[in-house]
Amino acid sequence: MLTIVGQHSEPFCDGLSRRSFLRIGGLALGGAGLPQILAADAAAGRAPKPLNHKAVIMIYLPGGPPHQDMWDLKPDAPSEYRGEFSPIKTKVPGIEICEEFPRIAKMADKFTFIRSMVGAEGPHDAVMCLTGHAGRKGAPPGGWPSIGAVLSHLEGRADASCPPFVGLSPKCGHDEWGDPGAAGFLGPANAAFTPFRGGGQADIVLSNVSLERLDDRRGLLGSFDRFRGDMDLSGMMDGLDTFNQQAFGVLTSSALADALDLSKEDPKTVERYGKGTEKLQADGCWKRLDQFLMARRLVEAGVRCVTLGFSRWDWHGGNFSRGREDFPLLDQGLSALVQDLHDRGLDRDVSVVVWGEFGRTPLINKTAGRDHWPRVSCALLAGGGMNHGQVIGATDRLGGEATERPVEFQEVFSTLYHSLGIDARNTTVEDLTGRPTYLVDSQYAPMRELVG
Numbered sequence: 001m002l003t004i005v006g007q008h009s010e011p012f013c014d015g016l017s018r019r020s021f022l023r024i025g026g027l028a029l030g031g032a033g034l035p036q037i038l039a040a041d042a043a044a045g046r047a048p049k050p051l052n053h054k055a056v057i058m059i060y061l062p063g064g065p066p067h068q069d070m071w072d073l074k075p076d077a078p079s080e081y082r083g084e085f086s087p088i089k090t091k092v093p094g095i096e097i098c099e100e101f102p103r104i105a106k107m108a109d110k111f112t113f114i115r116s117m118v119g120a121e122g123p124h125d126a127v128m129c130l131t132g133h134a135g136r137k138g139a140p141p142g143g144w145p146s147i148g149a150v151l152s153h154l155e156g157r158a159d160a161s162c163p164p165f166v167g168l169s170p171k172c173g174h175d176e177w178g179d180p181g182a183a184g185f186l187g188p189a190n191a192a193f194t195p196f197r198g199g200g201q202a203d204i205v206l207s208n209v210s211l212e213r214l215d216d217r218r219g220l221l222g223s224f225d226r227f228r229g230d231m232d233l234s235g236m237m238d239g240l241d242t243f244n245q246q247a248f249g250v251l252t253s254s255a256l257a258d259a260l261d262l263s264k265e266d267p268k269t270v271e272r273y274g275k276g277t278e279k280l281q282a283d284g285c286w287k288r289l290d291q292f293l294m295a296r297r298l299v300e301a302g303v304r305c306v307t308l309g310f311s312r313w314d315w316h317g318g319n320f321s322r323g324r325e326d327f328p329l330l331d332q333g334l335s336a337l338v339q340d341l342h343d344r345g346l347d348r349d350v351s352v353v354v355w356g357e358f359g360r361t362p363l364i365n366k367t368a369g370r371d372h373w374p375r376v377s378c379a380l381l382a383g384g385g386m387n388h389g390q391v392i393g394a395t396d397r398l399g400g401e402a403t404e405r406p407v408e409f410q411e412v413f414s415t416l417y418h419s420l421g422i423d424a425r426n427t428t429v430e431d432l433t434g435r436p437t438y439l440v441d442s443q444y445a446p447m448r449e450l451v452g
Helices: 034-038 102-106 127-131 147-155 211-230 236-251 255-260 267-273 290-301 319-343 409-419
Strands: 002-004 022-024 055-060 087-089 096-098 111-118 165-167 305-309 350-355 377-383 390-392 402-404 428-430 436-438
Touching (some): 267 319, 290 319
Parallel strands (some): 055 350, 111 390
Antiparallel strands (some): 350 377
């Protein structure tokens, strides 16, 4: 469907008129679809780049996963601290992880387990995991941009038919847990395309319209001229024509839709990843395993950053029963993704990071749960041409404090940017005042253990 909506005069919250906005396949260039389409390019007129590009897949575990039950078990701690899981040996001598992750254990040489993440703020959101920066204080006007927005701004599209930044999470009851990563002060031109947060996936497929018919209707774009006076002075006018061209190009290409269409994948590969479930976990995310496969297909199609959320990890009660449900699923999806990247020769070009907003309390509470613990947490890294098969950092005998090699979030981001070919300490982007802003603070070099 290709229509021009007329006569509707209800205003947006910013005062723009709803009338006469172009809709292609149900996507409004002026409604909720605009940030996704703007993400198809970071700057007007930038030429598309070759498909040979670097990318990052960020897997967010919303709610705060229990580090001492996953990668940092404490089998010698008192029972009220150590929990119900036992450690198992991995492919790397001396590294042990939870028994519920046998697949990852067998390929531990392809992972780095960080046991000493510090500096978490404490709120239930993904800000630090997506930007590396604290979101509650000291943020510049507009907010910090996520790594996907930065890649969109600095690198643009790697392929003309794909946006550089895609977020696969759905809308969640606590929607900070479905955050794909904000554009922040880099503006809506660098926002994520979000196919599962409001009909976006349907929007990228034209319904019952031939290319010939669509081409005949290019002239309808001229109808925008009649309501230019309705636009404010936010800068949208300067880029309107360019954004329309980008939208037209993305929507008439099959590349993005194909990347999300798993029927085009080898059935054996689909089976290896598994499907999981689309059911949202209370106010959290879903347990879809096929989104791990979508992420791989998207980076192959030309996307530079894919973010996704998995399940809900705020386990104040039933920590161990829920771990027995979720750990094997994460084990399957994550191991399939990392092995797939290696099998396809993408392990040097695609970085994978897995983490949540904070850790959990060493002491198990009265409902067999663990509570919030920002003082230390964990992360898992793979790919990116980094040195893997190692543990970085350590915690005390109860898993409550980092005792060796505390790692800050910005250190991980500096390392990810390095793997993407960007010197984060010497690269700047302009904030809303035009002031050059570094991607990470100068003291945060790429982690020597990973890139040295």
